[in-house]
Amino acid sequence: MNTPRRLLLAVSALSMLASPLVHAQAWPQQKPIRIIVTFSPGGSSDIVARLLQPGLQEKLGQTVIVENKPGAGSTIGANEVARAAPDGYTLLLSNTAPMSISPFMMDKAPYDPVKGFTHIAYIGSVPNVFVVHPSVPAKTMPELVKWINAQARPVNYGSGGVGSIGHIVGEMFKQQYQLKMEHVPYKGSSPMHNDLLGGSLQFAVDTLTQNVPFMKEGKLVGIAVTSRARAPMSPTVPTVGEAGYPKLVAENFLGISGPAGTPADVVDKVNKAVTDVVARPDVARRLSDLGVESEPMSAAQFTRFVTDQVNEWAPAVKASGARLN
The missing domain is CATH 3.40.190.150 (Bordetella uptake gene, domain 1)
Structure with a gap:
C-alpha cells in the first residue's frame, strides 16, 4: 500500500476515534x-x-x-x-x-x-393548599370537616389531575377522617379554577402558587397549607399541622x-x-x-x-x- 493511501486511512481512523469526544465536547451546540x-x-x-x-x-x-x-x-x-x-x-x-x-x-x-x-x-419545593369557594361556610380545617359531614351528598374536590399531589392529599384527607368526598380530576389547575371561581366546584387541594392571587382578591379562601412551616407568600394561612392535621404534610x-x-x-x-x-x-x-x-x-x-x-x-x-x- 502506498504512503498516501496509508496516511489517508490513518487520518480516517483517528477521526472515527475522536468523533465521540468531539460530540461530547460540542454539547449543547447541535x-x-x-x-x-x-x-x-x-x-x-x-x-x-x-x-x-x-x-x-x-x-x-x-x-x-x-x-x-x-x-x-x-x-x-x-x-x-x-x-x-x-x-x-x-x-x-x-x-x-x-x-x-x-x-x-x-x-x-x-x-x-x-x-x-x-x-x-x-x-x-412548594406546598399545596386546601382552598374553598367563598360560599363555603368554612375558614378552618375543623370547619371544613364539619361542612363536608353536613352535606347530603359526597362533596366534590378538585385537583390538577389524577396522580397530582393534590389528588393524593385529598384521598388521604378523605380516608384518614372518613369523609364523604369524590375526586374531580382536571387537566391542570387553570381549567379547575374556571369551575372553582365560578362556584360549580366548591373545594380543591391544589398547589399554593396559582391560588394566592385569588386568595388575596377574596375570590377563594385558603384554609391550610400542607407545608411544615407557613409559606412566606401567604403567611396568614396556617399549616395543616397547626390546624391539627399533621398527617397531611406534603410538598411538591x-x-x-x-x-x-x-x-x-x-x-x-x-x-x-x-x-x-x-x-x-x-x-x-x-x-x-x-x-x-x-x-x-x-x-x-x-x-x-x-x-x-x-x-x-x-x-x-x-x-x-x-x-x-
Missing part, C-alpha cells in the same frame, strides 16, 4: 434543548420552567424550549423523557407527581422513577432530570446552570413570590432526595387506594 413539563400551561411546574428558561438559554448558549406533555398522572411526559436518548437534549421538569406518586398508582409503571432517570438539579418538589445514562459532563453543566439561575436575585425573588423554597443541591444530593421522596410517598399512595386506569 440543537435546541427541550424541557418537558408534565402538566398543562399555567400550573406551578410550567410557571417555574418558563421562569428559568431565559437564564438557562444564556448560561448554556443554546435555545431552550418548554413543551407541555400532560396526561396519565404526569407519566406521559415523564415516560417520553425516560425513553429519550441520553444526550442532554431532552430534559424533564421533574416533580412529585411523576416521580413519587403516579408510578405507584399503576399495576405496571412505564418507568422506574429512580433508576429510569438521571436526576440532575433541584429547584425547590421541582427539579431537572434527564434519561438514565446522561453523560456526567452534561449533568455538571446543567446542574451549574440551574443553580446559578435559581440564585439570581430576580429569579430567587420570583420563586419566593411563587411559594417555591429553594436550596442548592449537587446531582448526587438531588438523586438521594428523589429516592427518599419515593420511599416516603409510595406507601401513602398505595394506602390511599388511588388508581390510574
Whole structure:
C-alpha cells in the first residue's frame, strides 16, 4: 500500500476515534434543548420552567424550549423523557407527581422513577393548599370537616389531575377522617379554577402558587397549607399541622432530570446552570413570590432526595387506594 493511501486511512481512523469526544465536547451546540413539563400551561411546574428558561438559554448558549406533555398522572411526559436518548437534549421538569406518586398508582409503571432517570438539579419545593369557594361556610380545617359531614351528598374536590399531589392529599384527607368526598380530576389547575371561581366546584387541594392571587382578591379562601412551616407568600394561612392535621404534610418538589445514562459532563453543566439561575436575585425573588423554597443541591444530593421522596410517598399512595386506569 502506498504512503498516501496509508496516511489517508490513518487520518480516517483517528477521526472515527475522536468523533465521540468531539460530540461530547460540542454539547449543547447541535440543537435546541427541550424541557418537558408534565402538566398543562399555567400550573406551578410550567410557571417555574418558563421562569428559568431565559437564564438557562444564556448560561448554556443554546435555545431552550418548554413543551407541555400532560396526561396519565404526569407519566406521559415523564415516560417520553425516560425513553429519550441520553444526550442532554431532552430534559424533564421533574416533580412529585411523576416521580413519587403516579408510578405507584399503576399495576405496571412505564418507568422506574429512580433508576429510569438521571436526576440532575433541584429547584425547590412548594406546598399545596386546601382552598374553598367563598360560599363555603368554612375558614378552618375543623370547619371544613364539619361542612363536608353536613352535606347530603359526597362533596366534590378538585385537583390538577389524577396522580397530582393534590389528588393524593385529598384521598388521604378523605380516608384518614372518613369523609364523604369524590375526586374531580382536571387537566391542570387553570381549567379547575374556571369551575372553582365560578362556584360549580366548591373545594380543591391544589398547589399554593396559582391560588394566592385569588386568595388575596377574596375570590377563594385558603384554609391550610400542607407545608411544615407557613409559606412566606401567604403567611396568614396556617399549616395543616397547626390546624391539627399533621398527617397531611406534603410538598411538591421541582427539579431537572434527564434519561438514565446522561453523560456526567452534561449533568455538571446543567446542574451549574440551574443553580446559578435559581440564585439570581430576580429569579430567587420570583420563586419566593411563587411559594417555591429553594436550596442548592449537587446531582448526587438531588438523586438521594428523589429516592427518599419515593420511599416516603409510595406507601401513602398505595394506602390511599388511588388508581390510574
